[in-house]
Amino acid sequence: MPLKSKQPRVAPVSPPYDEETQAALDLLGPPIQLFRVMARRPGLAHGVAGWGRHYFSRRSALxxxxxxxxxxxTTALCGADYEWGVHVAHFAEKAELDPAQLASLAHGPPEDPCWVAADRAVLxxxxxxxADADISDTTWSALVDAAGEDAxxxxxxxxxWYHAISFAVRALRLPLEPGTEPLDAIAGGRR
Known part of the structure; x- marks a missing residue:
């Protein structure tokens, strides 16, 4: 397998932003590197923002x-340090994920004792x-019981979606955002 460089492959847009780029960034959220790469193509950024606004809104069944x-x-399984780091830094506390649960998300199985049945069903x-691009009937039933059919x-x-985002951040070689940590920083080591 050929060696992979660690250098970023695509430069994010930098200020000052033109009007169209600024409008795209306003929709995407804080100007992190991933969003600034997407904003290179404002039309793409608008599509991404529309999907994201729905799934991160209160209208989500999850x-x-x-x-x-x-x-x-998903980002841990894909080895996407950048996206893992952003989400853990900004949402782990809001989602009430403790250090044992973060370590399990990064490196452990759903059977780890830190999880309740509903969390295990999701994981x-x-x-x-x-692993399979599918969900077994048993797992599907447990998931529906835990979260509902719409969820x-x-x-x-x-x-x-986050598998695709993981592809992008890995292939783009995005360096970590300030204040974030890679998967390896979580106790337990790599999968």
Whole structure:
């Protein structure tokens, strides 16, 4: 396998921003590197922002905790240090994820004792989607019992979305944002 460089591959836009780029960044959120790369193509940024606004809004069938379990687990499985670091830094406390749970998200199985049954159902579903691009009937039933049918559907889309985001941040070689840490910083080491 060829060596991979650690150098960023695409320069994010930098201030001063033109009107169209600023409008795209206003929709995406704080001007982190990923959003500034997306803002190079404002039309793309508008599409991404529209999808994201729905799934991070109160209209989502997933709770904040469930969304973060899906996002953190998916980015950990994909080895996406950048996105993992951003989400842990900004949402772990809001989602009430403690250090043992963060370590388990990064490196452990859904059976770890830090999880309640509802959390395990979410994590098993994410793990199966990652491994098999599918969810078994048993896991699907447990997920629906834990979160509801609409949340189960959203989980599949959210996991897929963050799999795609993980592809992007890894392929772009985005360096960590200030104040964030890679997966390796979490107790337990790499998967």
């Amino acid at each position: 709770t904040l905790r469930q969304r973060e379990l899906v996002i953190d687990r 098993r579903a994410v793990d199966e989607l990652y 189960a559907v959203e989980l599949t889309l959210l996991a897929g």
